[in-house]
Amino acid sequence: MFDRLKSYLDSVRARDPAPRSRWEVLLYPGVLALGLHRVAHWLFEAQLFFLARFVNHFSRFLTAIDIHPGATIGKNLFIDHGFTVIGETAEIGDNVTIYQCVTLGGTNPTNGIGGKRHPTISDNVIIGSGAQVIGPITVGKRARIGANAVVTDDVPEGATMIGLKARSTLIPAEEWIREFIPYGTPCDDPCKEMGAPGRDCVEKLENEIAAMRAELAELRALAGERETAKRSGTDSL
Template sequence: MKRFFSYLKEEIENIKQKDPCVKSTLEVFLYPSFHAILWHRVAHKLYNHRFYFLARLISQLVRFFTGIEIHPGAKIGRRVFIDHGMGVVIGETAEVGDDVVIYHGVTLGARGNEKCIKRHPTIGKGVVIGAGAKILGPIVVGDYAKIGANAVVLQDVPPFATAVGIPAKVVKISNEKLVKTKEEDEGCRIITSYPPIPRF
């Protein structure tokens, strides 16, 4: 129970920090993101224990009430915020890292219907995914990358890159970035070495 209340506190503070519209703690309980992710964690536990029908039932009820569809098999990190949320779809083998921000209409989808393999994208920590973006297939979006609104991403995106367009191309990558995570207690660290920009 103590862990549950710690989780609730972290989620509430996360939403208050990431959405300047929040006027009170009570208001957070009206956010679709809060309920979608909370109930996804319940469904994910059930899914991992092979209670597949019950897990899918919860995810479908959440979809009906919030407009956010997260497959119970998807792995969602800490402090993920789905802003507005309507039309968001996250597939079965998708993985979403800590501190990711997802806007409405985003799809983390597959490009095939094969079973028992990784079909959906892996999203690194601190990534921002703009409204309407589609990230398809078992690709990797690196830490702190930004995906532009309505982009269709079909290839890996390196850390700290900005990708836009259809199909998405990297238009910017930071050579130096000041990063502070909640797990770092003593100041910030500067990351200056990244992989080269891929050729699309």
Template sequence: MNGAEKKRSFFKDAAYNIKRTMELDPAAHSKLEVFWLYPHIKALGFHRIAHWFWVRNHTFIARWISNIARNWTGIEIHPGATIGRGLVIDHGMGVVIGETAVIGDDCQLYHGVTLGGTGSVHVKRHPTLEDGVYVGSGAKCLGNITLHKGAKVGANAVLLKDVPAYATAVGIPARIIEKK
């Protein structure tokens, strides 16, 4: 994604997200199972609705919808976040995606991931994940940083700086360990 929201179909995105989940999760047995039982599918559906209200400046209803989704799924996505298609949030409990976060297409997050902000000023203060980014369990990506295309962040890492394309970051604070 280039920052501008793409015009997409709600149902085509949902079908694509289910397809990606089936490809990435060996425990998924059917599309029906993924649709009805996988929390990230519900969270992303609610987010699309909440985001629609958010961009039209109906912030109260947007936040209300996102709170319902958080309570139901354990995944907190701020309605201001911009999310591409194909996001898979595996074992999503405790995932937090902040207001100015931007997530590209075909990214993957695991449980306990935080895409958090730094500071209290109303500017871009959350991470940008370009297409194909992977963030491991418990990782904290904080601030206005960019995880470039195909970047990977290891489990429990605390990331405070940009990650180059196809590089891997691990540790506290995170450091680049390999770039392919």
């Protein structure tokens, strides 16, 4: 058990350069919330629902992280900073990283009967701060959810999702093979792919500005020539 705890704390340190020791990591709200969730989940599976909820609410009071006791979580989940919500039927794989203010939310069943209504997050996924992953969708292995993205459809393996509503964006192969990308967003801006609507608009505006500057320069040159010709005519008189 002690070896597993050391392995988990080391996995957190590998993704966060801030702590100077394992003892610091033990104080992280995400680590405390995950430890208490293990207790709450055990109680939930034993159908001790009130006690499970009590542990859940105590954990939320301490950490500002709300993990429903029914959520299934694999190894080495790292919730950085906190303020995260994880729903009852959410399933999280191994080595997943979740930054602050993320919601793994559910859809409301029209028949009022609960079922699988929260996301399934596969292994090695990174979810950036403020992202909202909603519904019984599957986020594929090694996918990256960019900050503030809203994801309501299945995400392919290795995809990087950006925007609202989130869309997949291509990233260079050297970024894709990296084991870990902070906040799920490469620093060299993965939004430069050809055909992105926002990029096209910016390029169009830049071209229009360049054309207007060229026309303005021509008008100034023409006005200068007329002024010179006018002065030359006045001097000859």
